[in-house]
Amino acid sequence: MRILLIEDDEMLGEAVRDGLAQEGHAVDWVRDCAAALGAVASWSFGALVLDLGLPDGDGLGVLRWLRQNGRGTPVVIVTARDRIGDRIAGLDAGADDYLIKPFDIEELGARLRAITRRADGCTDTLLTAGEVVLDLRQRMVRYQGTPAALTAREYAVAELLMRRAGCLVTRAEIEEELYGFDDQIASNAIEVHIHNLRRKLGPGFITNLKGRGYRVDNAG
Ligand code: CA
Secondary structure, three states: OEEEEEOOOHHHHHHHHHHHHHOOOEEEEEOOHHHHHHHHHHOOOOEEEEEOEEOOEEOHHHHHHHHHOOOOOOEEEEEOOOOHHHHHHHHHOOOOEEEEOOOOHHHHHHHHHHHHHHHOOOOOOEEEEOOEEEEOOOOEEEEOOEEOOOOHHHHHHHHHHHHOOOOOEOHHHHHHHHOOOOOOOOOOHHHHHHHHHHHHHOOOOOEEEOOOEEEOOOOO
């Protein structure tokens, strides 16, 4: 999924960006409120990771803008502020979760998975298409009952297609999900991921609708 990271601390920002990228997320990183507002106004994100103490203001302003504009994007606040009043203010402003610095990147990953599942209204953590079963909680895919060795990006493509099973997903939508605005994308990157998924999860797993996009069918 595509995540907007709003964090002015370089070391922490790098650690979060790299950790989330390793889980297969596309991370766009901005360092102040102005850039964050610009990004959320022009792009759609699967989730936001929001620091509160920013050089040009309070991160809560970004959260309030989102909610006032009807955006339900899941938001996790990460901050050194640990006073109970700050936590209440964050949740009241519409945050979905709250992590106090320092925190473990793996815990942030788990909380992001939990809040995006809730946002999807998806309490069932297993997605099934034919002989392919994807476990959202464990981030693991089984093919014919056997765990498949997928890279983080292959997993992300499989998850996107399976969440939207039965629907056409365009190459541009997959690119947007997988890559941030600073990433260089090889022109055949998506085709390579699709090719590998077919090899690992069976040739019938993904239908290629020539020039239009890709689709996973429920009935497989
Ligand atoms: Ca800060």
